[in-house]
Amino acid sequence: MILVWLRHGETRANREQRYCGWSDPPLNRRGREQAVQAAEALSGLQVQRIWASDLLRCRQTAEPLQSRFSGVEVEEASRLRELSFGKWEGLTYEEIRSRDPERLQGWLTDPHRVSxxxxxxxxxxxxxxxxxxxxxxxxxxxxxxxxxVSHGGPIRWFVSRHLEGDPGKFWERSLCHGGILAATWDQKEWREVSVTELMKRGGTG
Incomplete structure (x- = not known):
């Protein structure tokens, strides 16, 4: 099987570099363009399933996919949500650093145990x-x-845990808004593959 991760398009909060988490801003104009471009980039695949985080920015990013792959319904999945940033949502990094520097440092140092x-x-x-x-x-x-269709955090998790095999590399790689990452599953492990290579295979594994 092939799993294609698509990061949602840009929102105004993203452009302002604010932590969104479980807050629910819509895509901005650039984000809607990114969603259409992503659907076009994947149009050569034979897609059987589409899942999207239940947050609005992901559902809107998935809309062009549903139009492109007629007959494939978008399945909302709350488990695909971004990390919840709690009281930090809506704030920039600098605002958090000025208001809560000790908690921020603890979180950056050990995010698996500090929230x-x-x-x-x-x-x-x-x-x-x-x-x-x-x-x-x-x-x-x-x-x-x-x-x-998900968020930066979940995609970082998949890359670090299942492609790199090292959860400690969580911060090392991310996708831009509207970015795409594909991986194949051989019943034992996940391997990254380019969308171009998938097209050459005819859109199947």
């Missing part, structure tokens, strides 16, 4: 994401393609 105030640890986010991944993997046949 934003009223928010979620990385361990909590990773647990729900793994439950989602374990639930969808048996549902897809070897040649099937699924697209998951």
């Amino acid at each position: 934003p105030p009223g928010g979620e640890t990385l361990t909590g986010m990773e647990s729900r994401l793994q439950r989602w991944l374990d639930s969808i993997t048996p549902e897809l046949a070897p040649g099937d393609v699924g697209v998951a």
